Amino acid sequence: MQKKAVVLLSGGIDSSTTLAVTKSLGFDTYAITFSYGQRHRAELESAGNVAKHLKVRRHLIFDLDLRKISRSALTGTSEIPKNRSMGQIGAGIPATYVPARNLVFLSIALAWAETMGARDIFIGANTIDYSGYPDCRPEFIESFERCANLATKAGVEGEQIKIHAPLIDLTKQEIIKKGLDLGVDFSLTHSCYDPGPNGRACGGCDSCLLRKKGFEEAGILDPISYAS
Amino acid sequence: MQKKAVVLLSGGIDSSTTLAVTKSLGFDTYAITFSYGQRHRAELESAGNVAKHLKVRRHLIFDLDLRKISRSALTGTSEIPKNRSMGQIGAGIPATYVPARNLVFLSIALAWAETMGARDIFIGANTIDYSGYPDCRPEFIESFERCANLATKAGVEGEQIKIHAPLIDLTKQEIIKKGLDLGVDFSLTHSCYDPGPNGRACGGCDSCLLRKKGFEEAGILDPISYAS
Numbered sequence: 001m002q003k004k005a006v007v008l009l010s011g012g013i014d015s016s017t018t019l020a021v022t023k024s025l026g027f028d029t030y031a032i033t034f035s036y037g038q039r040h041r042a043e044l045e046s047a048g049n050v051a052k053h054l055k056v057r058r059h060l061i062f063d064l065d066l067r068k069i070s071r072s073a074l075t076g077t078s079e080i081p082k083n084r085s086m087g088q089i090g091a092g093i094p095a096t097y098v099p100a101r102n103l104v105f106l107s108i109a110l111a112w113a114e115t116m117g118a119r120d121i122f123i124g125a126n127t128i129d130y131s132g133y134p135d136c137r138p139e140f141i142e143s144f145e146r147c148a149n150l151a152t153k154a155g156v157e158g159e160q161i162k163i164h165a166p167l168i169d170l171t172k173q174e175i176i177k178k179g180l181d182l183g184v185d186f187s188l189t190h191s192c193y194d195p196g197p198n199g200r201a202c203g204g205c206d207s208c209l210l211r212k213k214g215f216e217e218a219g220i221l222d223p224i225s226y227a228s
Numbered sequence: 229m230q231k232k233a234v235v236l237l238s239g240g241i242d243s244s245t246t247l248a249v250t251k252s253l254g255f256d257t258y259a260i261t262f263s264y265g266q267r268h269r270a271e272l273e274s275a276g277n278v279a280k281h282l283k284v285r286r287h288l289i290f291d292l293d294l295r296k297i298s299r300s301a302l303t304g305t306s307e308i309p310k311n312r313s314m315g316q317i318g319a320g321i322p323a324t325y326v327p328a329r330n331l332v333f334l335s336i337a338l339a340w341a342e343t344m345g346a347r348d349i350f351i352g353a354n355t356i357d358y359s360g361y362p363d364c365r366p367e368f369i370e371s372f373e374r375c376a377n378l379a380t381k382a383g384v385e386g387e388q389i390k391i392h393a394p395l396i397d398l399t400k401q402e403i404i405k406k407g408l409d410l411g412v413d414f415s416l417t418h419s420c421y422d423p424g425p426n427g428r429a430c431g432g433c434d435s436c437l438l439r440k441k442g443f444e445e446a447g448i449l450d451p452i453s454y455a456s
Contacts, residue, residue, distance in 0.1 A: 032297075060296065060297070062296060062297065063293070064292060065291070066339065068288065068290060069260075069288070069290065069336065069339050069340035069343060070339050070340070070342075070343045071343050093381045093384070093385075097381055098339075099338070099339040099340075099342040099343050099380060099381070100335055100336075100338045100339040100342060100376070100379050100380055101339070102379065103335045103338065103339075103375065103376070103379040103380075104332070104335040104336055104339055107328055107331045107332040107335045108297065108328075108332055110327070110328045110331065111294065111297050111298045111326075111327040111328035111329070111331075111332055112297035112298065112327075114298075114327040114328060115297060115298045115299050115327050134378065134379060134380060134381060134383070134384040135378075135379045135380070137378070139378050140375070140378040140379050143371075143374055143375040143378045143379075144375050144379075146371055146374075146375075147331065147368070147371040147372050147374075147375045148328070148331070150362065150363075150365070150367050150368040150371045151328055151330065151331040151362060151363045151368050151371075151372075152327060152328055152331075152362060152363070153321045153325055153327070153362060155362070156321070156362040157321075
């Protein structure tokens with residue numbers, strides 16, 4: 001029988017590629033996407049399209065209104081930083097940081113995994129072309145894995161829970177190439193933090209800039225269009 | 229200025245005493261209670277009454293429907309074990325275990341704490357007269373604290389996040405005596421996993437049995453009534 005894995009899927013380049021990697025390793029895939037009050041809700045639709053395209057066993061959209069407890073440019077109305085230089089991106093923790101987001105998301109993914117007997121959880125965290133979020137670093141992922149094994153019945157009873165971050169040391173262009181190799185359709189993906197009313201990517205937020213740079217460096221045409 | 233602390237409050241004996249301990253240490257208290265699909269929803273009302281009685285700065289009830297992702301006698305319709313012996317309680321992980329519950333709750337409490345500048349989080353976990361849940365043990369609490377400091381901007385920027393479990397090695401009778409000393413009104417608290425339609429405690433679930441034993445051993449009359 002295929003082993004089950006839970007994959008955190010936001011509908012962006014990294015998580016979509018991670019889902020494809022998980023499938024390529026032979027796992028039966030269960031994708032979870034969080035509707036947490038993000039202003040870029042277009043990503044929920046993208047996540048659904050990617051999940052369908054990559055034929056996951058199940059795609060769950062989990063509601064969790066982080067606006068009640070956290071403050072971030074991603075969930076609030078304050079301005080999303082635009083057109084920063086690559087030196088600025090990743091140099092500090094930006095306004096788009098959502099407190100403890102990956103810890104909350106991984107914890108809920110773990111609860112789902114344990115319930116259905118999955119012992120493997122995949123997350124698209126990476127630290128090369130990234131925004132400087134603390135909860136994307138390998139030391140956080142490793143620490144969470146230890147904590148998950150102490151927190152759960154599965155872990156205590158000797159079944160090792162494993163947190164996989166297969167993209168952790170890849171550049172954005174390497175992620176894009178890997179995704180294409182594994183059949184990801186990047187026209188379905190969404191990266192922008194601040195899309196227009198039609199869902200069109202702004203082209204200037206950190207996430208758009210990192211995506212554009214990745215496609216340029218990979219020498220591949222980005223299949224989505226930008227407002228600027 | 230008073231330091232802020234977030235306290236996980238379920239409305240039971242342990243979390244209510246923990247809230248009183250937090251106040252006695254001089255913290256400005258912010259209580260968080262989770263509406264997670266538990267069948268013993270009477271505890272939400274109890275938590276509200278305890279929060280009011282102990283004059284917290286703010287009490288937040290956070291919605292998080294764990295029934296979508298987890299299976300437990302506490303959130304489902306399967307039977308709650310009744311009238312087990314003290315030898316049985318705590319000897320293994322029971323049917324009322326909710327996968328990764330304390331990890332999920334602490335993660336969300338951490339997000340709230342970081343957002344409002346609190347660096348201290350209090351949880352009423354204890355491991356003497358308890359139900360055998362893995363996520364109540366000190367090694368889990370310590371591991372979560374390490375993870376929290378790696379996951380957050382606060383932790384990375386050198387402000388130590390501290391997870392306090394002040395009851396961790398107390399017996400139930402010691403917790404009850406401490407709570408009374410600190411002014412907890414236990415008539416407001418709720419412990420039962422399987423209350424009747426009127427909210428009355430069943431008297432036979434592990435949680436009722438541990439509570440009754442604690443009051444008996446403390447030589448104090450339990451102010452609530454039981455169905456049996």
